[in-house]
Amino acid sequence: MSTAPDANKRLVWRLLAVVVVMGALSWVAVPFYSWFCQVTGFAGTTQVATQESDRVLDRTVRVRFDANVMPDMGWTFRPMQREMTVRLGETAMAYYEAVNVSDQTVTGSATYNVAPDDAGYYFEKIECFCFTEQTLAPGERIEMPLTFFVSPDMVDSRDAGHIRDITLSYTFFRQDAQKSARAEVDAAPATALN
Known part of the structure; x- marks a missing residue:
């Protein structure tokens, strides 16, 4: 017992x-x-391609570009084109512009998604400013390229085959703010144990 x-x-x-x-x-x-x-491609997550598509179809899709920044960013951020029409499988290049309107150097990183969500699996980025952090000095302006294609496999998809319009949306976050928030979260359990 x-x-x-x-x-x-x-x-x-x-x-x-x-x-x-x-x-x-x-x-x-x-x-x-x-x-x-x-x-x-869940929740509109795009794919990363290592090369261009090996086939291009006559069918087109309109890609719209959207840009957002968090309030504490100190940047303006916008697509340099509002939309473009591309053939499925065709490699395209778009540009976004960022300007640091603050009085300090700011590092940011961009998160992204695609709407409708079903298109995310077929939206292939070859090169993107969102793959790395971006640092801008006070008053600095940059043009950031995005090279992509929409996979021709989308025409065979039961869920995405009907899509004719895709919106690619980016949101820039202040990287040092994210690091500070992470540091606070990481430090909280350690101080709670003491």
Whole structure:
């Protein structure tokens, strides 16, 4: 027959195991979700291509470009063209413009998505400013290229075959603000344990 101290020890170990498992699951959730979205195009996540498409179809799709910045960014950010019509499989290049209107050097990174969501799996980026951080000095202006194509495989898709209009949307976030927020979150559990 077990005693109360033995039962308490088992309960503590079980609770500790639950905490460890939950911590591990939360640690892998973000990379797993990113991988899942990248592979499936879920939530309008675009694909990354290493080369141009090997076939171009006569069917066209209109691509609209959207740009947003977080309020603390200190930048203006806009597409240099509002839309373009491209043939499926055709490599196209678009440009976005960013201007640092603040009085300090700002580093930012862009997140992106495609609407409708079903088009994300077929929207292939070859080169994009969103793959790296961008740093602008006060008053600096840059034009940032985007090279992409819409996969001709989209015509065979039951879910995306009907799509004629795609919106590509970017939002720039201040990178140092993200790092500060991450540092605060990372530091919180350590201080709570002390």
